[in-house]
Each structure stands twice: as C-alpha cells, then as structure tokens.
Amino acid sequence: MDYQFREIEQKWQKYWADNQSFKAQANSDKPKYYVLDMFPYPSGAGLHVGHPLGYIASDIFARYKRLKGFNVLHPMGYDSFGLPAEQYAIQTGQHPAVTTETNINTYRRQLDQIGFSFDWSREVRTSDPAYYKWTQWIFMQLFNSWYNLETDKAEPISTLIHKFNEAGSADVKAACDEDTKTFLPTDWATFTEEEKQEELLKYRLTYLKESTVNWCPALGTVLANDEVKDGFSERGGFPVEQKKMMQWSMRITAYAERLLQGLDTIDWPEPMKEMQRNWIGKSVGASVKFAIDNSQLAIDGTENSKLRTENYIEVFTTRVDTIFGVSYLVLAPEHEWVAELTTPAQKEEVEAYIAQTKKKSELDRMADAKTVSGAFTGTYVVNPVSGERVQLWIADYVLAGYGTGAVMGVPSGDQRDWLFATHFGLPIIQILDSQKDIDQQADPTKEGKYINSGFINGMEYKEAVAFLNQWLEEQGVGKAKINYRQRDAIFGRQRYWGEPIPVYFKDGLPYLLKEEELPLLLPEIDKYLPTETGEPPLGRAEGWKYEGKYEYELSTMPGWAGSSWYWYRYMDAQNNGAFASKDAVDYWKDVDLYIGGSEHATGHLLYSRFWNKFLKDLGFVQEEEPFKKLINQGMIQGRSNFVYRLNCIEDGKIVQTRFVSKGLYEQWDKAANLQEQQNLLNKWDIPFKYSSLEFLAENNQLVQAGSLHVDVNIVENDRLNVQKFRASRPEYSDAVFIFEDGTTSSPTGGGQEGAYICGVEVEKMSKSKFNVVNPDVLIAQYGADTLRMYEMFLGPLEQSKPWNTNGIEGVFKFLRKFWRLFHNEAWEFTVSDAEPTKAELKSLHKIIKKVQDDIERFSFNTSVSSFMIAVNELTDLKCNKRAILQDLVVVLAPYAPHICEELWSLLGNKDLSTAQYPIFNPNYLVEDEFAYPISINGKMKMNLNLSLTLEAKEAEEAVLANEQVQGFLNGAAPKKIIFVKGKIVNIVV
RNA sequence: GCUGAAGUGGUGGAACUGGUAGACACGCAGGACUUAAAAUCCUGUGCCCUCAACAGGCGUGCGGGUUCGAUUCCCGCCUUCAGUACCA
Secondary structure: OOOOHHHHHHHHHHHHHHHOOOOOOOOOOOOEEEEEEOOOOOOOOOOOOOHHHHHHHHHHHHHHHHHOOOEEEOOOOEOOOOHHHHHHHHHHOOOHHHHHHHHHHHHHHHHHOOOOOOOHHHOOEOOOHHHHHHHHHHHHHHHOEEEEOOOOEEEEHHHHHHHHHHHOOOOOOEEOOOOOOOOOHHHHHHOOHHHHHHHHHOOEOEEEEEEEEEEEOOOOEEEOHHHEEOOEEOOOOOEOEEEEEEEEEEOHHHHHHHHHHHHHHOEOOHHHHHHHHHHHOEEEEEEEEEEEEOOOOOHHHOOOHHHHHHOEEEEEEOOHHHHHHOOEEEEOOOOOOHHHHOOHHHHHHHHHHHHHHHHOOHHHHHHOOOOOOOEEEEEEEEOOOOOOEEEEEEOOOOOOOOOOOEEEEOOOOOHHHHHHHHHHOOOOOOOEOOOOOOOOOOOOOOOOOEOOOHHHOOOOHHHHHHHHHHHHHHHOOEEEEEEEOOOOEEOOEOOOOOOEOOEEEEOOEEEEOOHHHOOOOOOOOOOOOOOOOOOOHHHHOOOOEEOOOEEEOOOEOOOOOHHHOHHHHHHHOOOOOOOOOHHHHHHHOOEOEEEEOHHHOOOHHHHHHHHHHHHHHOOOOOOOOOEOEEEEOOOEEEEEEEEEEEEEEEOOEEEEEEEEOHHHHHHHHHOOOHHHHHHHHHHOOOOOOOOOOOOOOOOOEEEEEEEEEEOHHHEEOOEEOHHHHHHHOHHHOOOOEEOOOOOEEOOOOOOOOOOOEOEEEEEOOOHHHOOOOOHHHHHHHHOHHHHHHHHHHOOOOOOOEEOOOOOHHHHHHHHHHHHHHOEOOOOOEOOEOOOOOHHHHHHHHHHHHHHHHHHHOOOHHHHHHHHHHHHHHHHHOOOOEHHHHHHHHHHHOOOOHHHHHHHHHHOOOOOHHHOOOOOOOHHHHOOOEEEEEEEEOOEEEEEEEEEOOOOHHHHHHHHHHOHHHHHHHOOOOOOEEEEEOOOEEEEEO
16 A cells, blocks of 8 residues: 555554553652653643744654663643633633633644653643642642751741741841841740731742732733733733832742752753853852042932932942043932932932833834943932042943942943943042053053052052952941842742642731642633732622631732753642652653753743752752753744735836746846836736836836745745635635736636746734644644654754744655655565575665764754765665664654554554664774875865775875876875875865 | 944855866746646756857956965955944
C-alpha cells in the first residue's frame, strides 16, 4: 500500500492512548529524565502556530531519551487562569470556567493529532481547585516565613518570634520593611496581639504594602503598564491615574543575591542569563547622607514627619571615591520631598518643570537622552566629607524608582553629570591627577591619585573606597551598600479569574485560613465586574465571609502564581495530601530540559526560581535551581502575501480593475510618466486610454495602484490559486488577472491559467493580516509526521523565523520515499534478510551518529537533512534489508513516530517506545582512501585520491608526481606544501 | 543610548575544532510518461565572461588585518530583529 498517513496516524495515536505508552514510571531502575514545555494559556483562538515548534523539539528529545533507556517524564497541562477568559466573561456573562474548558478541549484535540508523547495522566490545570489548593498552600508558607540574613535562608516565622522573645529586635538580621521597630524582649511581651501581628507583617515573605497602581476610574479597575498608553487605557481610551493601594507583595528582593549567583550554576542561553542579571541589577557602592541646609527653608512647618526627623537626603553611588568632586545633588522630579524642599522663589520654576516632565512619556524621555533639563529647588545640601554647600536640583534623568531617587552630581567623572553641569554653569572639580581634558568631557578613570579631595588626597582608588566607607560609617553619615534594581513583586490582581488569596481580615490585619480549610474556592458572582464602590469583583459574592463574619481578601493572585511551581505538581499530580509526595520530589528532583520562549525571561522564569529556592529553604524540595537546562525556541513570525490591484478611474468611478502579478506591478511602479503607463496598459490589453498624456493636465482620469493582503492559505509557493481567490469573496468573483507572462484571465475565459505571483512581507502573525496558518490544515493535507519534520526542517530551533509552508512538499516526499524503501513496485511490504553490504552499513551508521550528535546539541534541522541523505543513498543502493531498515526506523522514530511505529510493527515488532537506540559502530565509517582537495595558494583546483595511510612526505611526492597537478603548477616551483592528513593539500608557489 | 542575537544563491538553510562555500529541500528551466492535466521520474541550476565545452574571474553585509588557507579568529563600520533601565 502507498503511504496512508491518515490511517496510520489515527491508528497509532489510539494505540498509544489505549496502552498509556508514555506513562512515566513512579520509580524505576532507569535513570530519570524530565523534559518540560512551558504550558500554554488555552486561548479561544486555538493552539498558536508557534507553540508546536517547541513542543515538537521537546517531544523528539523525550522520545529519544526513552530509546536511550531513560525513565522520561514528559507532561503537559494548562495555565488556565487569565485575563482573556475573564474579558470574554464580562462581555458574554459566560463563566470563565466554561470557556476555559471548551478551549482546553480544542487544545487537547490539536495536541493529540500532532502525536506528542505526553503522559496525560499527569495533566494539570492551574484553575482546578485541586491544583490551586496547593498554590494557596505555598502562599501560606510564604506568609508564615521570614528571611534570616544570618543563615541566608527563609525560616518559619516562629524562629523570628523566638528571637523577639529572647533578645528583642536588635540582633535580628532580616530582609524586611524599612520601618521596623527597635524593641527589647520586655517590650515585645507588652505588645498587644495586633501590635505583634503588625510588626511581624513587616518581616513576612508575603506582606501588605502600599503600592502605586494604574487606576482607571471609568473601568473601575487596575491596569498593567502595557495596558496604559500615554495616560489612557488601551481599551476604551479612558483616563488613568496613579493611585496608592494596599497590595500583597512578595519579598523576592530577599533572594536577589541567590538568584544572581544561581545563574552561574545552570545551563541556560547566555542572553537569557544576562537579561536576568540586568533585571536583578546589582551594583556595589555606598549610601551617603547629605544634610539639608535649611537655614533659608521653613521645613519646620512641614507635615512630613520623616523629613522633619531625618533632615538629610540619602544618595546611592557606585563611585564613593569621587565624593569630593560633587558639585550638586539631583532629586527625581517625582521624589516625595520636592515640594517641601523648594524655596518660595523657585516654586514656579520647579512646578513648571514637574508639569513638563509628566507630559513626557517614558519613551520620549529615553529617545531624548541628549537634551539636558532640570530645575534648581533653591535649597542647599551639605557634603558630609568636605562640609561644602552644594545646590539641590531636580531633573528627569533621575528615576524615583531606583536607589533612593537621589543622585550626587560629579561632573568631572560622569558624562551625564558633566553635560548637566556645563549646561547650568555648575562647577567641575578635578579629583584625580590622571583625569584628562575635563573641560571637554568627563573622564571616568579610576587611575591615578586623588587631588582636591581632602583627607583622601594622594590615595589610589581601592584604598580611597575602603577608607571612605569606613569613615562614613564611623561618622554615621553613610556606609558601603549593595543596591539591587529589582523590587519586590506585587502579588495581587483586582480580578475574578485567579486564585483566591487564603486570607481574611480581623481588625484591619490579615490572618491566614487554617490549612484544612483549603482550597478556598472562587465564589460565584453575578457579574465579572468591579463593585459600584470600586471593590474587586469578589466583593460581589454574597455572604462570602470567613466564619460568616470576617472579610476575605478580595483580590486574587496574579497570572504567575500558578506557573511558579507547576513542574512539581507533574511529579505527583493526583496527590491530595501534599503538593507532591516527598518520594516523588526526591526521585524526579528537577527539570532536566525546559523548552520555551525567551519572553518569559524576567517574569515566569525569575518567579519560578524564587519560589523554588523558598521551597528548598523550608525543606520541601531538593534542588536550589528548578530548571537545569533551558532552550529558547525562536518566535514564529507571520509571512504575508499580497495581490496588486490596478483601478482605472474615470470621473471618480472605477471603470476597469485588474489584478496584476508581482513582476508586472513592479514594472508599473517604475513607469515614470503617463506615456509609459499607457504603454503598459496597451501591452496588458487593458481597455483604458488617457485622454491626455500630460501629467499636470486637467484630467479626471487616474490609474490607482495598490496592494492588498491575501489569505496565505490560498497561496502556494507565492503563487495565487486564482479559483480560490475568486471564490473567497463575492466582490472578487469576476476578478480579472494578468499573469506574470502578461496573459489575461477572466472568470468566463476558461482555458489554461498562468502564474499569478504574490508579493511577500514578514509581519506579526495576525488574523487581520491573513497570514495565520492553522496546524490542523497542514495535518489534514500532509499528516502529523510531515508537520513535525517540516517544523524542524525550517531552521535552527532558537532562531526566530517567519512561518512559511513553501518547502513542506519536500518533507512529505521524503517520508514517502522512506516508506518506499520497505515496499516493492506494487507497494507490497517486502524486506530481505540478506547480509548488508559495506556501503549500506556505512549509510546507516553515519545517520546513527549524526542524529545522536544533533539531538544532543538541539540541532534538529540538520538531522532532517541527514535523514533525506540517508534515504537517498539507500534508495540508490536499492536496499531493503531488515538489518539496515530496522535500525533506521528506530533512529527516525522520535521525529516521525507514526510512520515508524507502523513500519516497526510491519517488521514484526511490538511497541517502538520500548525499543533501544542502535549502537554506533565507528568501524563502518573507516575509509582507506580520501579524495584530497588540492589547492594552490589556498584556491581549490582539483581532487586527488590518496591512501589515508600516507604521511606528509609520501603524500607530497604523490601530489607533485601527478600530471594534472603539474599542469596547474605550470612549471612554477612549489615553495611550500601544507599537508593536513585527511583534510587538505595546499601548494604555495 | 545600552545589552543580546543575526546578516551566506531566487527562497529556507548547511558547512560541528581555521581546511573542497552553497549539503539537503523549495522554486525555476528542460526532458520522460500522458490525448491532456495532476502525480511520478530523470537532467540542469551562485553570479559574470563565452555560441558552447574547456578554461578563467568574482563571490558568505561593508572596509581592513592575522594565516599557507577565513562564512569561521581580530579591529572598525553598516543594516535588521529582540530586550531594556538616562541605573547614579
């Protein structure tokens, strides 16, 4: 029989499901291997065409590892809480659980027909109460923990309470809020329960914190940064304002250093690690306090108690050694003290500057890096090392969110400060004797000895930094400090479709539910909108109170909650007594290979590492890092096709329309004047005549040329299917085409159709650009095995590329050719038991090695080519020998599992998933001759067969003795001969 | 601006450690089969010069360098894509 992919694929997909062929064993003598994909959000649009790319790669790897004798865990599930379902619910009133279920079913059907070897018995869904029970449980562990900087790990809150009881707060070294109290054990004993809870909250790893959010009053909801455009909501265009709100936060900053250090221990792409490093943003420096000289300021009248008691501005600097070169200080315009620190005389200027800053979007600020702007507050501050008074400015190059929102300006050492000082006429002080040309630009050198620098004069960089840090600390005006850019992560959404936070409030303080009360189920509500008073949707749930009287937390968890631990649930997905049993976690430990997109670099992948480290600190898991090896799959872009239309217009009415092929359109585009256009119209038999060929003449005639997106599904290899195009829309039913060769086709004309070539552009994949290709269509046409191999054939996995089905035919032909190896002319299955020849064995062992090497380095595209070469060779050798083909089936199986399983069974075997990968034997590849490329002065001229046993001297003689070589030398005497055994001979003349 | 990745025929791409650039596939052209088309099979296909063969020249974004030899290593520049934070 010919290759019947539909039948074969359905047959084996059913067999695998019925036999649970890919179920991972709970415990096994085999070594474990855990292959994980980033699970999808089940959107209504179905499986995105980019998704299968990574899934196919991981599936090949998983199948390969099974053949190599590993106990493989390869699961799949759904990140099923999320905004789109909620948005749909708001519009239709349909419960998000219902639409989510429908979408999941679509995904499952699509995944199944690609033939993935997932262990579906371990499927997880983040929106399933049996799953989110454990997400809530982890939240409770975080609430019940604090970060002890002495042991450098998270500990139960009870150890902190113990410390408070024994020694008070003085010796506690913790990652905590800034406003913790200092107290003695005797004080702690007198605290009321509320006071204790309030204090403990400042230490917990998840805690309530006032944060600024994008509040949209019209929508009654909080928006993410990317939902806000220029101060208006992206959806609807309503005004958005900054609003302070109590929000749950996660103290991820406690783990900043470990998150950074851990990167050196994992096998991830370097760009990915770099992104996380930059995100964490460690800088080593010092914090320094500049006293406010308030002799001319009426600060005493300020409401701001912090400002009144502190009366200094703290800056963070990475170059504390340049402190004697400070000639001004700058605050971010958004800094909370700006109003109080502005003198009446400067008030107008400062307010105008702030107003101007607010108008600029963040993008504007970035693009405009060269313009210098700022405003003087009128206030002076005192440099703690020199006692000098310097001016306090505000400027938008200082960001409120980083460090303390205040910067010291050192114009001689920092180019940005130099520009600022030059622009506003502030002094530029040289501080190192090696600084050059500082009247031209800043010189950030650390070389040389300090000058104009008081007590560090004459010192060098290292000495000065150490000395200053110590001095500042002794004087109580500063200290060495490490700063991280990363901030604590907000952990709450004012939305419905997410995990409820297992917390209730008593007297304004949060308390956890009891563990046995989990899961806290999402209550039913009438509408998925905020309440009239602006409470989150959960505020609508009637009678939803803890023990009937206490208010529950009304926000839900953010999208990343459920995905920050899911790989553990797969280890033991059905467990009701724990997020996963200790046995399961001890056995599977961590993910050996994780494949997914790089867009998750600073979100999911960072949060997951954070939770993993936390779970390890509490002894629930084994490994410090969850994902040992990570591979990024490239983004799949859309590849749009265009048709070109000429509209001939007379008196504002279209009198003729032609769709012209790409080449003709380009000719038209080049036509310089009406005469040339008229020539083309005549050439293409378009009945339209300009009454005048003068460009500027009064003319009510016009030929309008333009391009239109055309659905890529009716285009093959950039050639338009004209019939399908006419059928696609009523207004195209009588479309007239002019083909690439200039011939015309009209719907009534009939006859032979020429080639209509479409234009091409790479764009984002989207419905509106008609460039979305559904995997279902390709599977129906070519089968899953072809789709799998074609997606790999497209190019390196990690590279982004446009989706393009132009070459899929070649892969399909390959599979048919492969099938043919096992069949005779009449398509009858025929294999021989004859002894294989040397050439056949060589072909086989070449591919065994090649594929093995390729898979280990994730180069799937190159193995597809190699398979084609192997099958071409064996076809040429007319090889139908079992001894060769049986091993070839196993090698190809991870890529094209259905056809291989069928052939495997036709060969009389059972269950390809339990087969063994063939052992590579290098002896079959040993050659005794090699066709050496002979080059002269590095230019390849000819090949010459030489025995591989020849050493340099003999080879040189043999080469020079050759007549053809002498012909190329043309009498010239070789100066030197380079001989690389098995590689090349190069004659230098 | 900064960071990262990439630039090779008409197209996707290959060349793994500095050693025959363009494997494999698509497309295109020609041929076989067919009444015809589709499918299939065969041959050719980087560019230039040449009627053609032989031979030759040029060729991996651009300009230099190292080397017997560079797509690969070094320096400078250009373009595209992604990320981003004027980060003190």
